[in-house]
Amino acid sequence: MSHQAGPPQGHPVGDKVLMHVAAVLKSALDVSDQVxxxxxxxxxxxxxxxxxxxxxxxxxxxxxxxxxxFEIEGLLVSIQASAGVAMSPKDGVDTEQLFKRADIALYASKDAGKGTARLFATAMEDVFLRRERLKSEVAKALDAQEFEIEYQPVIEIATGRVCRFEALLRWNHPASGRVSPAEFIPVAEETGAIVAIGDWVIRKACLAAATWPGDVGVAVNVSVRQFEPTLPLKIAGALSDSGLNESRLEIEITESVLMQGSDESLAILHQIRSLGVRISLDDFGTGYSSLSYLQRFPFHKLKIDRSFISGTIGTSEARAIVRSVIQLGHSLGMKVTAEGVETVEQLERMRVKGCDEAQGFLFSASVPSDEVNHLILRLNNGCAAGASAAHA
Incomplete structure (x- = not known):
């Protein structure tokens, strides 16, 4: 069983969280159980x-x-746990084998979503073994030049023009073909390979964006594992080498960055911001402590998670959340981007609610670097033609 905690950080607080979890587990168990x-x-x-x-x-x-x-040092903490279960003798006859298969079930539980429990099944072992193979392969993929970056446009809703592209990492595996980012990025994060890969993405994205029109920026996702004291220097180096104006680079982070060593992460964010780089909070609305993060750091932008846009936009709950996020962002001086916009109806809803930007398949899927300039022309000309028709 594993858990993920909310906003308080630091070793003393982390120890208190672990002690709380241990006490909770003991309270749920019989005297004969072992924990x-x-x-x-x-x-x-x-x-x-x-x-x-x-x-x-x-x-x-x-x-x-x-x-x-529960409360620690005056702060309310929320924890999400996942669990994997293995049974003897069906899943193993000795402790080592049982632990291994319970761990495999735990991986399956995490993949299914936080707050779930899964019983070991043989099919899980195949998935686990593939994951173990990917661990060794992803570490070699960068040197083997198997990665590439594609770019998906972000549109300014008021004008319909392209304002930015998000850099999206792709892996062309020599034997398996395209490997889903949802599969290999967590593996790269677990092994630490994401640090070198992420540095490469920042450099390549800056070099690519430097060849685009001057009013078009690039957004790069930064993993929690990349959040080291050297990150601002790496970003500054990428900007210097590419000649890209710092205001055209946007760094996207998720709440997980701020949940890991909050004070240090905030210091790093302030250093990046001092470079003139823009910073956005991705997947907003899916975590437990978003508001506390907004109080602690002045983000330039919030990105509404696609789960509130694509497929669920018709529900009153999703509409209320989207409306509240847009109002909150604007009240704090932040722009708001809607991810996962796939239909004209969804775009119009975002327009009516005052959302600033939109991204999704309605405009374009991600494209290779050499197609970006053509896509900018196509989308912007379509915008101009639409405006002319509307005026006529």
């Missing part, structure tokens, strides 16, 4: 003479208990 911490944020529970449904029910119960908000 131990086996990793940074992972715990193991062993119970004898239990059926698979009862084991899953116990895991769900522990997840619910851990997920109950």
């Amino acid at each position: 131990s911490r086996i990793g940074g944020d992972e715990f193991a529970v062993m119970r004898r003479n239990v059926t698979a449904p009862d084991a899953l029910a116990l895991a769900d119960h522990m997840i619910a208990l851990i997920g109950t908000p």
Whole structure:
């Protein structure tokens, strides 16, 4: 079982979170059960003479208990846990094998979404083994020049013109073909390979953007693993080498960056901002503590997660969230971008709500670097033609 905590950071607070989780687990267990911490944020529970449904029910119960908000140093903390379950003798006859398969089930649980529990199944092992293979292959892929960057346009809703492209990493595996970013990026983050890959993306994206029209910028996602004290220097170097004006570079981060060593991360963000680089908070609305982050750092932009736009825009709850995020962003002097815009109806809803920018398949899928300038002309000319027709 693993967990992910909310906003308080630092080793003393982290220790208190772990102590709280341990106490919660003990409260849910019988005297004969065994519980131990086996990793940074992972715990193991062993119970004898239990059926698979009862084991899953116990895991769900522990997840619910851990997920109950609690207070540390005056701050309300929320934790999301995931669990994997293995049964003896079906899944293994010794402790090592059981732990391994429970860990495989835990991976499957995390992939399914936080706050879930999964019982080990043989098919999970195939997925796990593929993941293990990718760990060694992704580390070599950069030197083997198997990566490329594609760019997806972001449109200014008021004018319909391209204002920026988001740099999206793609992996052309020599045997498997295109590997989904949803599959290989978490692996690269886990192994640490994402640091070198991310540095390469920043450099390449700056070089590419320097060849575009001067009013078009580029946005680059930065992983939590890249958030090291040297990151501002790397960004400054990429800007200098490419000749790209710093105001045309936008760094996108998620809340996970701020959840890992908050004070240090905030200091790094301020250094990046001092370069003149713009910073946006990606996937806004999917975390637990977004408002506290907005109070602590002046982001230039909020990006509304696609889950509130694509597929769910018709629900009253999603509409209310989108409207609130746009109002909040504007009240704090931030622009707001809607991700996952796929239909004219969705775009019009964003326009009516006052959203500043939109990104999604309605405008274009991501394209290779050598197609960007042509796409800018096509989209901007389409915008001009539309404006002329409307005027006529």
